[in-house]
Amino acid sequence: MIAEFELALDEQHEVGMRLVSFGQNVTLRVEGIGYYNPSLIRFFGTTETGAPVELIQHVTQISFLLMAVKKADPANPPKRIGFKAPEEDEKEDV
Numbered sequence: 001m002i003a004e005f006e007l008a009l010d011e012q013h014e015v016g017m018r019l020v021s022f023g024q025n026v027t028l029r030v031e032g033i034g035y036y037n038p039s040l041i042r043f044f045g046t047t048e049t050g051a052p053v054e055l056i057q058h059v060t061q062i063s064f065l066l067m068a069v070k071k072a073d074p075a076n077p078p079k080r081i082g083f084k085a086p087e088e089d090e091k092e093d094v
Contacts, residue, residue, distance in 0.1 A: 002015065002066065011078060012078070013069060013071065013078060014029060014070075014071050014072070015030045015066060015068070016028060017030055017043065019055065027047065028045045029046045029048075029069055032045070046072070
């Protein structure tokens with residue numbers, strides 16, 4: 001879903017997320033996504049002020065809003081974080 005969202009972004013925008021479960025709104029410029037088996041998702045990035053942040057959340061609690069944010073560095077290409085699961089790559093090789 002994230003890769004599909006990125007397809008609609010122009011060269012001036014990257015993926016951001018808005019988290020609303022902390023009693024306040026937090027906008028996160030997403031720089032990476034990871035996981036910790038078996039069921040934790042990790043989002044890495046920075047806030048609008050440039051502070052580094054990492055969100056770790058259980059897969060049963062995850063809910064976020066994808067949004068377009070202006071690139072952090074206009075001189076560089078936009079960061080794309082969309083990914084494929086390893087089994088998807090294997091299916092394409094068949």
